[in-house]
Amino acid sequence: MNAQNDSLDKAVPQADALANTHEVFNQATPLQDYNAFRGDTALYDAVLREGGERGVEELDRYGFETTRPEVIEWGYQANANKPEFETHDRYGHRVDQVNYHPAYHKLMDMATREGLHSSPWTDPGPGAQVLRAAKYYMHAQVEGGHGCPITMTFASVPSLRLTPSLAERWLPKVTARGYDGRNVSHHDKQALTIGMGMTEKQGGSDVRANTTRAHPVGAGGSGELYELVGHKWFMSAPMCDAFLMLAQSPGGLSCFLVPRWREDGSKNPLQVQRLKNKMGNVSNASSEVELRGAHGWMVGEEGRGVPAIIEMVAMTRFDCMIGSSGGQRQVVAQAVHHAANRAAFGETLLDQPLMRNVIADLQLALWPLERLRAGLTPGWTLAADDEGRILRFNGTTEAQVDYQSDEPSSRPLPVYNARHDYLLILSPADPGA
Numbered sequence: 001m002n003a004q005n006d007s008l009d010k011a012v013p014q015a016d017a018l019a020n021t022h023e024v025f026n027q028a029t030p031l032q033d034y035n036a037f038r039g040d041t042a043l044y045d046a047v048l049r050e051g052g053e054r055g056v057e058e059l060d061r062y063g064f065e066t067t068r069p070e071v072i073e074w075g076y077q078a079n080a081n082k083p084e085f086e087t088h089d090r091y092g093h094r095v096d097q098v099n100y101h102p103a104y105h106k107l108m109d110m111a112t113r114e115g116l117h118s119s120p121w122t123d124p125g126p127g128a129q130v131l132r133a134a135k136y137y138m139h140a141q142v143e144g145g146h147g148c149p150i151t152m153t154f155a156s157v158p159s160l161r162l163t164p165s166l167a168e169r170w171l172p173k174v175t176a177r178g179y180d181g182r183n184v185s186h187h188d189k190q191a192l193t194i195g196m197g198m199t200e201k202q203g204g205s206d207v208r209a210n211t212t213r214a215h216p217v218g219a220g221g222s223g224e225l226y227e228l229v230g231h232k233w234f235m236s237a238p239m240c241d242a243f244l245m246l247a248q249s250p251g252g253l254s255c256f257l258v259p260r261w262r263e264d265g266s267k268n269p270l271q272v273q274r275l276k277n278k279m280g281n282v283s284n285a286s287s288e289v290e291l292r293g294a295h296g297w298m299v300g301e302e303g304r305g306v307p308a309i310i311e312m313v314a315m316t317r318f319d320c321m322i323g324s325s326g327g328q329r330q331v332v333a334q335a336v337h338h339a340a341n342r343a344a345f346g347e348t349l350l351d352q353p354l355m356r357n358v359i360a361d362l363q364l365a366l367w368p369l370e371r372l373r374a375g376l377t378p379g380w381t382l383a384a385d386d387e388g389r390i391l392r393f394n395g396t397t398e399a400q401v402d403y404q405s406d407e408p409s410s411r412p413l414p415v416y417n418a419r420h421d422y423l424l425i426l427s428p429a430d431p432g433a
């Protein structure tokens with residue numbers, strides 16, 4: 001061993017040292033495996049306040065279910081893998097088949113097993129809507145796209161009830177728990193999903209501009225069969241088993257239930273032209289379709305199509321509010337979790353005064369005012385105006401979140417979040433204000 005070899009030995013690093021480039025630290029952990037119900041004090045309070053006590057145990061269970069890592073992963077997968085559309089099979093038959101990632105079907109299965117599409121109709125006891133809304137609120141935090149057919153199926157029930165003959169035939173399978181995503185006739189399934197076709201190229205909000213026509217096959221009238229010719233410009237979840245649609249019949253704009261398959265087992269000519277290329281809501285296939293004599297039964301009275309379908313539209317808009325609020329809740333939860341688990345300049349982000357203000361602002365701005373108010377103990381009130389939100393105790397302003405303010409906090413006012421066991425410190429009000 002000479003001096004030259006000695007120095008070479010020292011210069012060559014060990015293999016371990018080469019592979020081990022750095023230690024990962026100061027990164028937040030994934031936000032998972034927690035009770036999304038009990039940790040959400042505003043949601044918990046709202047459920048108790050609105051008469052949902054009987055569902056607390058079930059909501060506790062579902063609070064954990066929606067935060068399982070596997071379930072969260074389904075949400076990512078369903079959006080990372082866009083649905084794909086096939087007009088025909090490889091033998092040339094028209095199929096109108098949308099192929100979703102398996103994760104989408106798992107989410108659909110989960111939602112329908114829980115009754116998110118039907119529980120208030122099948123189990124209409126006290127607080128039934130509250131319990132379903134709370135579950136939907138948590139479920140929406142996993143993934144939004146598949147919520148579209150779940151919501152539409154839920155919302156179709158009041159419209160279908162307008163025509164007893166249709167309600168009798170369709171509602172047992174529409175409200176049944178479970179999911180069957182196969183591209184087969186509704187006769188061959190035990191559980192069905194329902195979509196909605198109103199929007200046309202020339203009229204979205206203004207559905208009275210619809211030009212799709214409906215011709216009676218027989219006598220015509222409520223519950224009777226018609227043939228529809230026309231188009232729909234934005235029809236989501238085209239693999240639903242049937243759709244409530246608007247079309248012009250001889251007596252005016254009317255509502256129809258249009259299945260994907262005819263009664264004789266042949267394909268109903270409701271043909272998907274293509275899928276929309278959307279920026280968000282990716283997992284939910286939205287389509288453009290043409291009706292080439294598609295069969296459909298009239299729902300409600302002739303010429304009363306808007307009042308008939310508005311029963312469904314109103315319920316879908318109800319879910320839009322719950323789903324959007326759920327999404328906002330998840331934004332705040334992720335922000336708080338990240339800030340609590342990452343440090344900068346010697347403190348966790350959550351302990352940095354300016355970050356506290358940002359988080360408090362998010363929390364106060366995004367949480368529904370009524371729920372925040374409900375969470376306050378006696379003596380405290382919360383007011384809101386264009387400038388921000390103001391917290392008062394016995395009429396005296398104690399704290400405020402001013403959307404323009406960048407003053408760090410000096411006098412702590414605790415707002416406790418049970419999920420993450422953190423205190424939000426709100427800015428004190430200017431005593432002179």
Ligand SMILES: Cc1cc2nc3c(=O)[nH]c(=O)nc-3n(C[C@H](O)[C@H](O)[C@H](O)COP(=O)(O)OP(=O)(O)OC[C@H]3O[C@@H](n4cnc5c(N)ncnc54)[C@H](O)[C@@H]3O)c2cc1C
Nearest residue numbers: 195196197198199200203204205206234235236237281286
């Ligand atoms: C993700 C997604 C899924 C959808 N799924 C479906 C579906 O399954 N079935 C279906 O039928 N449709 C569906 N739609 C279409 C949707 O319902 C329409 O986009 C909606 O009805 C608005 O119609 P429009 O886009 O033609 O806008 P327009 O009617 O052209 O309106 C344009 C703008 O003007 C505003 N506006 C309209 N009227 C007035 C007024 N009187 N006063 C002031 N402002 C007004 C509107 O709010 C809007 O901001 C979907 C849309 C999206 C984004």
